[in-house]
Amino acid sequence: MKAGKKLSLQFLASLLCLMAIFLASCGGGGSPGTSSPAASDDKQVLRFPVVGDINSFDPGTVQDTDSNFPIQAVFTGLVTLDKDLKVKPQLAAELPSVSSDGMTYTFKLRSGLKFSNGDPLTSKDVVYSINRAVSKGLNSPVSYYLSLLKDFDKVNAGKIPTLIGDSLLTPDDNTVVIKISKPAAYFLETLSYPTSYVVNQKIVEKYKGGSSPWTDHIQEGAGAGPFKVQTYNHSTGITLVRNDNYYGPKPKLKTLDVVFYKNEDGMYKAYQAKQLDFTYVPTANVGDVTGKPDYSATDVLTIRYLSLNYLAKPFDNIKIRQAFALAINKDLIVKTAMNNAFTATNHVIPSGMPGYDPTLTGPEGTTTQGDPAKAKQLLAEGMKEEGITTLPSLTLTYYPREQSFKDAMSQIVSMWQTNLGVKVNVNTVARARLLDLENATQNNASLPMWQAGWNADYPDPQDWLTTFFDQGSDYNQFNYGQNHSTAAAEQVQVQQELRKADVTQDQTERMKLYNDAEQKVINDVAWIPLWQEKVHSLTSQKVHNLKLNSQQLIPPDDWSNIYMSA
Incomplete structure (x- = not known):
């Protein structure tokens, strides 16, 4: 998921390991093993911030972490990930039975399922929602998550009208x-992932083609999660209230106020003014709160990186790409601009994910400190191969989530100037605009270079490698393997290796294939990974049992444990 992403992004987090990597942002509640009496029901109000207005309230199109938070509270699907990122049944009564060839999954639903307005929820609603998410009409940027469905390519391209009766029965x-x-x-x-979450067909169809989208009418009963929407104001936030028709354990909270802020700095100040019960801590302020009783920090499965478009000059030359990567000292950037809040990395797959390779290196065997001398040499060699003496005008586009991001991008541009003698301009845009620009880059050179981020969606390397680097993937926005560089043929072989890994049943062999492909991807600078994130947060000591997983989300049934003390 685009981190914060797309929080890609930017934002958002995703996500993922069989280890219990979760955001332990549990505040108050006394020492372990103790509890505090709950406040009265009218005081069970949690004020939780996101960067908003959210990009989407439609589970079929959501790409970022901030939008995903309210979606996960309001909607639900056949399965979910628990706090330890293990798959557990949700609308399904149990995990499915699987055919001997591994290609047919049969789910039995819980009995008596209802949407928040009391409408019955049946198998027809499940397949309607999945089919809608992959249909050409929705044109969802995240339909790719369901690309394993039989005949997905046909329905997604509009060659057939529906998968219902075909691969959805x-x-x-x-x-x-x-x-x-x-x-x-x-x-x-x-x-x-929310792409397959269930929406109320009656609500969606009622407002199709209307003056306002159906997501402005979610309060009429569009979801079946632990909360339902009471109000949605695009300027201020979303008020969620307990859904008494929820099939699982009911939330102890009466109200969940999802409050919109422009950035983390605004959240942090609001928390200090006691206007919020939880906040993310801006990188610049981490040193101010470390050690405080309401402070928590945990590694999350989010990587920030730079994208260079293979179809844009001069980035169709591998040596020039490598020069730009090796000119960056990531350790220094993390230490200074990022206040040591994160961990410098050369990886696509983050630490804590299945498939993480501790032996992976940067291009030319480099560390996260880079190699300015080698970078300068590679640039000269690349320019000679291209027959040029000067580079074209270059611009780095990014979404400035907070001042530290601006500082980091400024340092990177400065390193390129110092180590390569290359001047790179910067262009800051709103998050939504960057998402639009990214989505338009496939098979064209419209966006040469930008900063992005990814937060794992599910605990498998496929979400990091095939999702980004396979031929024709929606997220292959930098055109890996679909370009005219000298490495294009080898990149196509890497794509074939990734597809092989995707279907290999032996997990040890799968991970070896992914590890090999990841190193090749890094050598070709398909990404310039910068750092793996930690989430630094503050939680009011009135809040008990609030634990976000590494997707920066709360599993639906876990809301039944969260409460406000008196």
């Missing part, structure tokens, strides 16, 4: 059968 109101195109060890994990 409903033998009865309580049974969902899903057929996929190839065996895949990670299929259930993909269903934990």
Whole structure:
């Protein structure tokens, strides 16, 4: 998921390991093993911030962490990830039965399911929602998460009208059968992403083609999660209230106020003014709060990186790409601009994910300190190969989430100037604008260079490698393997290696294939990874049992444990 992403992004986090990597932002509550009496029901109000207005309230199109937070509270799907990022049944009564060839999944739904307005929720609603998410009409940027569905490519391109009756079947109101195109060890994990979450067809169809989108009418009963929408103001935030029709354990909170802020600095100041019960801490302020009783910090599965478009001059030359990567001292950037709040990295797959390779290096075997001398040499060699003596005008585009991001980008540009003698301009844009620019780059050179981020969506390396670097993938916005560089043919072979890894059943062999592909991707500078993030947060000591997982989310049933003390 685009971090904060797209918080890609930027934002958002995602996400992922069989280890318990979660954001332990649990405040108050006394020492372990103790509890405090709950406040009265009218005081069970949690004020939680996101960067907003959110980009989407539609689970079929959500790409970022901030939008995903309210979506996860209001909507739900067949399965979800728990706090330890393990798949568990949600609308499904249990994990599905799987055919011997690994290509047919049969889910039995819980009995008596309802949307928040009391409408019955059946298997037909599940397949309607999944089919809608992959249809050409929705044109969802995240339909790719369901690309394993049999005939996905046909319905996504509009060649067939629907998958219902094809790969999405409903033998009865309580049974969902899903057929996929190839065996895949990670299929259930993909269903934990909101693309497959269930929406109320009656609400969606009622407002189709209307003057306002259906997401402005979610309060009429569009979801089936632990909360329902009471009000949605695009300027100030979303008021969620307990959904008494929720099939699982009910939230102890009466109200969840999702409050919109322009940035983390605004959240942090509001928390200090006691206007919020939780806040993310801006990087510049981490040193001010470390050690305080309401402070928490945990590694999350988010990588920030730079993208260079293979179709844009001069980045179709591998040596020039490598020069730009090796000219950056990531350790220094993290220490100074990022206040030591994060960890410098050369990786695509973050530490804590299955498939993380501790032996991976940067291009030319470099460390996170880079190699300015080698960078200068590679630039000269690349320019000679291109027959040029000067580089074209270059601009780095990014979304400035906070001052530290601006400082980091300024340092990177300065390093390019100092170590390569290359002047690079910067262009700061709003998050939504950067997402639009990114989405328009596939197979064209419209955006040469930009800063982005990714937060794992499910616990498998496929979410980091095939999702980004496969031929035609929606997120292959830098055109890896679909370019005219000298490495293009080898990149196509890497894409084939990734597809092989996706279907390999032996997990040890799968990870070896992913590790090999990742090193090749890094050598070709498909990404310039910068740092892996930690989430630094403050939680009011009145709040008990609030724990975000590494997606910066709260599993739906966990809301039943969160409460405000008197």
